Amino acid sequence: METDTIAAISTPVGEGGIAVIRVSGDEAVPVVDRVFQGSRSLAEVDSHTVHYGHIVDPKTGKRLDEVLVTVMRAPRTFTREDVVEVSCHGGVVPVQAVLEALLSAGARLAEPGEFTKRAFLNGRIDLSQAEAVIDLIRSKTDRAARVAMQQAEGRLSRLIQKLRQDILETLAHLAVNVDYPEYDAEEMTGRLLLEKSREIEKAISQLLVTARQGRILREGIATVIIGRPNVGKSSLLNTLAHENKAIVTDIPGTTRDVIEEYVNVRGIPLRLVDTAGIRETEDIVERIGVERSHKALEQADLVLLLLNYGEPLTDDDRKLIDLARDYTTIVVVNKTDLEPKLDLDEVKRLIGDHPLITTSLKEERGLDKLEQAIADLFLGGKAQSADATYVSNVRHVHLLERAQQSVRDAIEGIETGVPLDMVEIDLKNAWQYLGEIIGDAVAEDLIDQIFSQFCLGK
């Protein structure tokens, strides 16, 4: 029914070297063109042709991935609308990044089965396939409903509900001023509304920060192992990789000459990143200097700092501890099979709150404690955000961003003196976007809220 432009990943996620993102709708070509850098504009190219280029972040202009783009104009396409297919690298990260770029460029994330539905409605699929379409819509929606149910009991859902309740109360207050102008409720002033809107904006922003953390969970926790030479970094890497059947992906892209190894630690995907090149050199501080080490660590979600139990603490160790203290760090004291020479008390004093684990990788002892510590950090809510509510779904992130934009529009409106009953349009939009996240947007709620919040009548 709707003919807006939709996009979705059309290949199974996380499988295969190449992924395809399909975009369909009247605006398919201009949408992709907005984030595509190639030798010429897609608006000019012939139908059913393939073009090499890059997808860039529409906000920063940064290149996200190297792609091949296929432009197919209506009607000879799957949906009989204009269709553009973007083939990018198959890793979870580039695919999500490209999809998000397309969504920011104006596409909407497709509903389950929506491409097929459009194909059908545009006469592309014959009648015998209709029931399959219905099954598809039904089954996907049931699944979505189950997910929604699970979320209904989850923290995200509770947070969104609270946020919506805040907005609803504000809307009800505005509404009562409008519908009962003589009622002796405090007038919702611009100042009051501005204050409220800013609170709401802040709350949404915070949720979006956790969206980044949610992405960590989805895309893997970027993990960096640091320590002095011969402390056991390679052993740790290999042990983790061996124990957990590492998947080694080699992505020789224009911007990605990094080796990444994915390991699964108690359900948490660790992405062991060789950002600092620990394989080549043994001492990152020595090699790239403190300032750049910081930069390397900033890319990391988790730092594993290795110390040698069999040697006293050195100045290099202290430097590393100093460096790692500002990050999510687990200190691993290795080589407990050796004569103890390390002053553990001093280490504990230096590292403060960071967890400390003792291991002997050689004797394969202590690894489970390390895994537990990692799990505690990322599943136990002790990771960088004290509030480990993860917004991990692209659709949710997108709706949150729209809600945020609506609240920002409202704030701008108030600041430029727009009548508050018009600003309400933006707030109501925000409330509806949030409602879509938890599958709940009933306008009747507002009427109920007005009458439960205020005592009205003749």
Add this chain to the structure above:
Amino acid sequence: MPVSGEKFDVIVIGAGHAGCEAALAAARMGCSTLLLTLSLDTIAYMPCNPSVGGPAKGHVVREVDALGGEMGRNIDKTHIQMRMLNTGKGPAVYALRAQADKVLYQQEMKKALEHEPNLTLHQNMVEKLLVENGVCHGVLTRTGAKYYSKTVVLTTGTYLRGKVIIGDLAYESGPNNQQPSINLAHHLIDLGFETVRFKTGTPPRVNKNTIDTDQMEIQPGDEEPRAFSYETTEYITDQLPCWLTYTNERTHAYIRDNLHRAPMYSGVIQGQGPRYCPSIEDKIVRFADKNRHQIFLEPEGRDTLEMYVQGLSTSLPEDVQQSILRTIKGMEKAEMMRTGYAIEYDAIVPTQLWPSLETKLVENLFTAGQINGTSGYEEAAGQGIMAGINAARKVQGKEPVILSRSQAYIGVLIDDLVTKGTNEPYRLLTSRAEYRLLLRHDNADLRLTELGYEIGLIPEERYRRFVAKREAIEKEITRLRETKVKPTPEIQALLEEVGSSPLDNAIELSRLIKRPEIKYEHIARIAPPETEVAPDVAEQVEIQLKYEGYINKSLQQVEKMRKMENKRIPDWVDYDKVVGIATEAKEKLKQVRPLSLGQASRISGVNPADISILLVHIEQGGKAHAKAE
């Protein structure tokens, strides 16, 4: 008097606010119309508050007027006070409200009915509808007369099995001790209509000479002349004020002490009352922490001392009412002239109606007003004019007129009723309209007068005036878009004078007027139009340009829904045969039988997946049907 056996095009039962508009619309559209009422003395009677308009309701009055209805004109002639509310807010929510002289209002409306060609006004009680094979073709009165017609509009207000309740006293009655309509109520149930029991109430009235207005806050009318009707040119300048006072802890304590005597709590009242119109005892219980409630004293007319005590709606026993009144500041010696009461009545479940207000059960039968579960004179009038229009069009063999939610508050009202139903007497609120920025008080004519003309309710001369206004607005908007002003010293000085920042560069007038402090009058000073622009045109130009961004946002939302609204659900759709729709949704769809996918999507319990499946089913069937033919 009509002769038994006489034939009409349209018969309207009931001459309240719905019935009057329905009968006038049908008659004006050329249908021979019979209007039957229980009493010619209660035509357009206001059994509750003496006021017309307010937020959303006032918008409806403007819409009724823009369509060629009577309510706006009538209140313009008979008010004792008018105020524009919400003037501190945006133009979308400006709302006009008038205090009526109740008796004058009735007299004027009766006059309008009496002078209408094609309209026969007759006092009689209808006891039965003449229905054969599911088609209504007339009525039977208590006196045994039968009148025949092609269509019937039923507007029974709160009379169906009406029951007045005061404390533990309860008796069968219409509002204000009018005779109730009992047999017709049973007849409707026999016909198979599903009915609900609703409750509403009214406060006591007091003698103005027994209250001390010096202790109250005065609420005068606006000095600026106001009118509901676009046609009104003469204004009433002599206005009467209302008065504001408050309940206090003593009032509340007295009510709490007597709660056991309140029928709401003793179980005497069974009907569902409206949340927006709670009785004072209900307010005290539900909002216990509120230490005072507003009480407005409103004159019931120019030539009476009776004052309506707004805020004190109650069904407590008479002696309690008298005592409560006297706890209120300025009312210590108040003499109660009429006792407040609650009234229970039958309404039909409005999802039994098509959006044309014709019933699904009985063809050619239309219903409007409180019988459809609404409350309020304005809501009644809005439905009344639509029921009248569609009853007449049915006679003329034309498609019904259905107002959309983006076109009128009346559209919102009727769509809500027939799509969602209501579990309490329904009141319009601006918050019920999702496109309220488009449904402004000021632009009702631009939204509806063209339609009113097409229907045949707007006379040629009025239409010509309207078209001239519309063209003047468009012309002036175009001029403001195309004219740029340069930062000359004169203009900078003018901007400074009105507290606006100076210009950096040349700028279109259409952009300059977007500044909050810039009004059309400033624009006219900066760059005067060739011929002077009328105030109502200037108002439109200013609103449409100043709030263009927000108006466009609303228009985009309308556009998003447009395809859904336009996608009709064909008659052949059998919901039992649609595979995959959830059971609850299926039941709702079967009951409401929505006309469009847009309407279907608003039924509670029908989710987007159900809509998708329904759409696929329609397309699939559409192709099968096309093949079969």
